Amino acid sequence: MTQVLYTSPYVPAEWIAAHGLEPVRVTPARAPCVGRASSLACRAGTHDPSTDSGQALRTPTGALQTYPAALDRQGVCPFVRNFVADALARSGPAALVMTTVCDQMRRAFDVVTGAGAVPAFLLNVPSTWQSVAVRRLYLDELDRLSGFLVRAGGVRPSDGQLIDIMIARESEPHGLKPILPVATRGLRTHPTILVALVGGPLCQEDIAILDLVAEFGGYVVLDATESGAAGTRRRFDRRRLREEPLLELADAYLDGIHDVARRPNDEFYAWLLRELAASDARAVIVYRHLWCDLWHAEVERLREKSGLPVLDLDTGDGDAIGSGRTRTRLGAFMEMLT
Amino acid sequence: MTEAPRQLTLEEWDRRYEQLDQAGLIQPRYGGRLSRHLHDGDYRLAKLRYDNSPAALRLWNFLLTEEDRLREARECGKRVVGTMKDLGTVPVIAYSFSNLVAFYPDGAWWIPCVMELSAGLLEIADSLGIDESFCPVRAMLGAFVTRCHFPVPDLLVCSAGAVCDDFSAIAQRLEDLGHRILWWEVPHRPVPEPNEVSVLLPGGLPAPERQVDLVKSELLRVKEALEALAGTSLDETALHAGIKKANEIRRCLAELRRLVYTAQCCPMPALEMLIAEMLAIHYCSDRDECLRVLEALLSEVRRRIASGVGVLGADAARVFWVNPVADLRAMNLLEACGGRICGTEYLFTHALDAIPQDRPPMEALAATALADPMAGSSRQRAERICRDIGEFGAEAVVVSRIPGASHCALEGWTIQEVVRSKMDIPILEIEVPPVADAAGPGLRTRLEALVETVKRRRRT
Numbered sequence: 001m002t003q004v005l006y007t008s009p010y011v012p013a014e015w016i017a018a019h020g021l022e023p024v025r026v027t028p029a030r031a032p033c034v035g036r037a038s039s040l041a042c043r044a045g046t047h048d049p050s051t052d053s054g055q056a057l058r059t060p061t062g063a064l065q066t067y068p069a070a071l072d073r074q075g076v077c078p079f080v081r082n083f084v085a086d087a088l089a090r091s092g093p094a095a096l097v098m099t100t101v102c103d104q105m106r107r108a109f110d111v112v113t114g115a116g117a118v119p120a121f122l123l124n125v126p127s128t129w130q131s132v133a134v135r136r137l138y139l140d141e142l143d144r145l146s147g148f149l150v151r152a153g154g155v156r157p158s159d160g161q162l163i164d165i166m167i168a169r170e171s172e173p174h175g176l177k178p179i180l181p182v183a184t185r186g187l188r189t190h191p192t193i194l195v196a197l198v199g200g201p202l203c204q205e206d207i208a209i210l211d212l213v214a215e216f217g218g219y220v221v222l223d224a225t226e227s228g229a230a231g232t233r234r235r236f237d238r239r240r241l242r243e244e245p246l247l248e249l250a251d252a253y254l255d256g257i258h259d260v261a262r263r264p265n266d267e268f269y270a271w272l273l274r275e276l277a278a279s280d281a282r283a284v285i286v287y288r289h290l291w292c293d294l295w296h297a298e299v300e301r302l303r304e305k306s307g308l309p310v311l312d313l314d315t316g317d318g319d320a321i322g323s324g325r326t327r328t329r330l331g332a333f334m335e336m337l338t
Numbered sequence: 339m340t341e342a343p344r345q346l347t348l349e350e351w352d353r354r355y356e357q358l359d360q361a362g363l364i365q366p367r368y369g370g371r372l373s374r375h376l377h378d379g380d381y382r383l384a385k386l387r388y389d390n391s392p393a394a395l396r397l398w399n400f401l402l403t404e405e406d407r408l409r410e411a412r413e414c415g416k417r418v419v420g421t422m423k424d425l426g427t428v429p430v431i432a433y434s435f436s437n438l439v440a441f442y443p444d445g446a447w448w449i450p451c452v453m454e455l456s457a458g459l460l461e462i463a464d465s466l467g468i469d470e471s472f473c474p475v476r477a478m479l480g481a482f483v484t485r486c487h488f489p490v491p492d493l494l495v496c497s498a499g500a501v502c503d504d505f506s507a508i509a510q511r512l513e514d515l516g517h518r519i520l521w522w523e524v525p526h527r528p529v530p531e532p533n534e535v536s537v538l539l540p541g542g543l544p545a546p547e548r549q550v551d552l553v554k555s556e557l558l559r560v561k562e563a564l565e566a567l568a569g570t571s572l573d574e575t576a577l578h579a580g581i582k583k584a585n586e587i588r589r590c591l592a593e594l595r596r597l598v599y600t601a602q603c604c605p606m607p608a609l610e611m612l613i614a615e616m617l618a619i620h621y622c623s624d625r626d627e628c629l630r631v632l633e634a635l636l637s638e639v640r641r642r643i644a645s646g647v648g649v650l651g652a653d654a655a656r657v658f659w660v661n662p663v664a665d666l667r668a669m670n671l672l673e674a675c676g677g678r679i680c681g682t683e684y685l686f687t688h689a690l691d692a693i694p695q696d697r698p699p700m701e702a703l704a705a706t707a708l709a710d711p712m713a714g715s716s717r718q719r720a721e722r723i724c725r726d727i728g729e730f731g732a733e734a735v736v737v738s739r740i741p742g743a744s745h746c747a748l749e750g751w752t753i754q755e756v757v758r759s760k761m762d763i764p765i766l767e768i769e770v771p772p773v774a775d776a777a778g779p780g781l782r783t784r785l786e787a788l789v790e791t792v793k794r795r796r797r798t
C-alpha cells in the first residue's frame with residue numbers, strides 16, 4: 001500500500017487510511033553527528049559515495065533522493081532536520097504531510113517542496129481555538145488534504161468508509177497509545193523518584209532517557225511529550241461518529257491534543273497540572289530540541305505553574321542521551337531529588 | 339538654510355541645529371536638538387550618522403518622542419492599544435476611532451540597540467526564561483516589566499498562527515505576567531487549489547477566498563474589542579476614512595521609496611529610509627503628523643533629485659536589503675562600505691502596499707493582513723523580493739539574519755535559492771546583533787567584499 005508519511009499528531013491517520021493509503025507516523029532517528037547530509041545517509045546505510053556533496057541520499061531501493069542542504073544550516077531544529085532526512089531516506093513514500101504548528105516545520109516544507117523530492121502537503125493547524133471560524137479552518141484543511149491524497153493515488157472515502165476506519169482504528173490494541181512505549185521502559189526500583197517527561201516530539205533514540213532516569217533511581221511515570229499523551233487525540237464519540245464522522249474526527253484531534261503552541265495555551269497547562277497531580281510525579285524533565293522556541297519559552301512558566309523541580313534538558317544533534325552533558329545534568333538533577 | 343546633502347555625526351548636527359535655529363527654522367512642538375535624546379539614555383545616537391536636512395531632523399525627533407506622545411494621549415483621555423505582530427493592519431482600525439491610539443510594543447526590540455543595552459531589558463527577559471536564543475524582540479518583556487518605555491496598554495491584541503515562533507512564545511510569556519491578550523488568527527497562506535475560489539491580495543499574490551473570510555471574521559472580533567474599549571461603535575464610513583488616510587501615508591511612502599531607490603545619486607540615507615518605512619506600521623502614534631513628516635522628506639528628496647545631488651557617491655553599489663536590522667548602525671555601515679539601499683523587504687511589505695478601497699473595508703483589511711510576507715511561503719516572499727529588485731535596479735542582495743529568529747535559518751536559504759535562480763546578482767547573508775560593535779570588523783569586511791564584487795561586475 002502506498003505510504004503517506006507524517007510526524008505531527010494533528011495529522012489524522014484515519015483520514016489517510018480511509019483514502020486507501022497507509023499512514024506512517026515517523027519517529028525519526030537522530031543523526032549520528034551534527035549536520036552533514038552524508039552522515040544522515042551513512043546512518044541509514046544509504047550513503048552514496050558518488051555524491052560526496054552531501055546533497056543526496058540513496059534509498060533502500062537504490063533510487064537517489066535529493067536531501068535539501070538547507071537543513072544543515074545553523075539554527076535549524078534537529079527534530080525537523082531528522083524528520084525530513086528520515087522521511088526522504090525511506091523507499092517509495094507517496095507523499096509527505098507536514099503541519100504549520102511550528103515555524104521551523106512550516107519553513108522546512110518550503111525547502112522540501114523546493115527540492116521537489118516528494119509530493120508534500122502542508123496542513124494548516126490553527127493556533128487559536130476561540131472561534132467557530134478557526135475550528136472550521138481545520139475542517140477545511142482536511143478537505144484540502146483529501147484532494148492531495150487523491151492526487152497521491154487515494155480515493156475520497158464515503159462517510160460509511162470513514163466510519164468503518166475510525167471504528168477499526170479505535171479498536172486496535174495500540175490505537176490510542178503513545179508512539180513510544182514510555183510506560184513499559186525503565187526499571188522501577190525502590191526507592192523510586194517519580195518524574196514526568198514533558199516536551200516536544202521525541203526521536204527514536206530519545207527513549208533511552210527512560211533508562212537513564214532509571215539508572216539514577218527514577219521512573220518516568222508520565223510521558224506528556226508531543227510523542228506521548230499530550231499528542232494523543234481523544235476517543236471518538238461513537239454516536240456522533242455515525243452522524244458526522246468528519247466533524248467528529250476533526251474535533252477528536254483538535255480537542256484531544258494538548259498543545260503548548262495554542263494561543264493562549266491555558267488549556268495545555270490545565271491538562272498538564274491535572275496529569276501531574278494524578279501521576280504523583282515529584283519533578284519534571286522538559287526534554288526539548290535546540291532552537292525550539294515554543295518549548296524553550298515554557299520552561300520557566302512550567303517551573304512557576306507546577307511548583308515542582310524542573311530540569312531543562314535541551315538536545316542538539318550531537319547530544320545523544322548517553323552523552324556526558326546530558327548524563328551529568330540528569331544525574332545532578334536526580335541527585336538533588338533524593 | 340540650505341546646505342549640500344551629507345551625513346552628520348550627532349555633534350555636527352548640534353552645530354547645524356544652531357544655524358538652522360538662528361535662521362528661523364520652524365519646528366513642530368516635539369522638535370529640538372537631536373542630542374537631547376542622549377539624556378534619555380539613547381546612547382547609540384552618538385554613534386550614528388544622520389542626514390543633514392530639516393526633514394530628517396523632524397523624522398528623528400518624531401520617532402524619538404513617541405513615548406511622550408503615548409503618555410499625552412492617555413492623559414487626554416484616549417485609550418491605548420498595544421497591537422502586536424500583525425505589523426500594519428490592526429492600527430488602521432484603531433486609528434479610525436477618534437479616542438484610540440495604537441502602537442507596537444514589538445518596537446521595543448530596538449531599545450537594546452538605541453540604549454546600548456543600558457536599560458537592562460534583555461537581562462529581565464533572561465530572568466523570565468527568555469534568553470539570547472530568542473530574537474531581540476524579547477526586550478519587549480523587559481519593557482513591560484519596567485514600565486519605563488511605553489505606557490502599559492489598555493488592550494493588547496496579538497496575531498497568532500502563521501507568525502514567528504519567537505514572538506508567539508514571548509507574547510504568551512507576556513500574557514502569563516498578567517497582561518491579557520486578545521489573540522486572533524492569521525493562518526498560513528497556501529497557494530489556492532486549482533478549483534478553489536481565490537482572490538488577489540494587495541501586492542499581487544492570490545489567496546483562497548475562504549481564508550480571507552476567516553481573517554475577516556477574526557478581525558471583526560478585534561474590531562468588537564476595540565469598540566468596547568472606545569465605548570463607541572465603528573461604522574463603515576469611519577473605517578473607509580481610516581483606510582483612505584492609511585493609503586495616503588502608504589502612497590506617500592511608496593513615492594518616497596520609488597524616488598530614493600531609483601535615483602541615480604542616493605538622495606536620502608538608508609537609516610532615515612528605514613525609519614520612514616517603519617512609520618507606515620502604526621504612524622508612530624500620530625497619524626496626521628506621520629503624513630506631514632513623510633511629506634517633508636518627500637519634498638526634500640524631490641528637491642535633491644531635481645538638483646542632481648545626493649548624500650552618497652553616484653557609484654555606490656545598489657543593494658537590496660532583506661529583514662530589519664537589530665542594530666541601526668548596520669545601515670550606516672553599508673554606506674561607509676560604498677553601498678546604498680535600493681530596495682528593502684523589512685518583513686512588512688503588506689503595510690506598504692495600498693489597501694483596496696473598492697472592497698468592503700473589513701474584507702480589504704483581511705486581504706491586507708493575509709498578504710503578510712510571514713504568512714505565506716518563503717518562496718512567495720522571495721519572488722516578491724525578485725520583483726522589487728527588478729523594479730529598483732538593485733545589483734546585490736543582503737539577507738540580514740535576525741539573531742535567534744526561528745524563521746531565518748530556513749527562510750534565508752530559500753530566499754537566496756530563489757534569488758540566485760532568477761537574478762544574476764551576488765547575495766550576502768549576515769547576522770546583526772542588537773549592538774554589533776564587536777561584530778563590526780567582520781560585517782565591514784563582508785559588506786566591502788560585496789560592494790567590490792558589484793563594482794567588479796560593472797566593469798566586466
